[in-house]
Amino acid sequence: MIVTARMVCETITLDGAGERVVMRAITNGHPEDNSYSKWTPSGTFEIYVSNPDIHGHFKPGEVYDFKITHHEKSS
Secondary structure, three states, X not given: OOEEEEEEEEEEEEEOXXXXXXXXXXXXXXXXXXXXXXXXXXXXXXXXXXXXXXXOOOOOOOXXXXXXXXXXXOO
């Protein structure tokens, strides 16, 4: 099963050699925007991006989909 979390980039803070990106769940739109929630979705996501090749990828106000799947351990 794939769970979707649709989030909007709220802030980006430059911090030394990286960017701290904070996103929040979108609370309006279509039901498929956030399959993890039956009603008003709630959630935040924060990531520290230290890879210079990724700097500038995330932009405040832009919307991103997170596809969440279960990670299977390799044997």
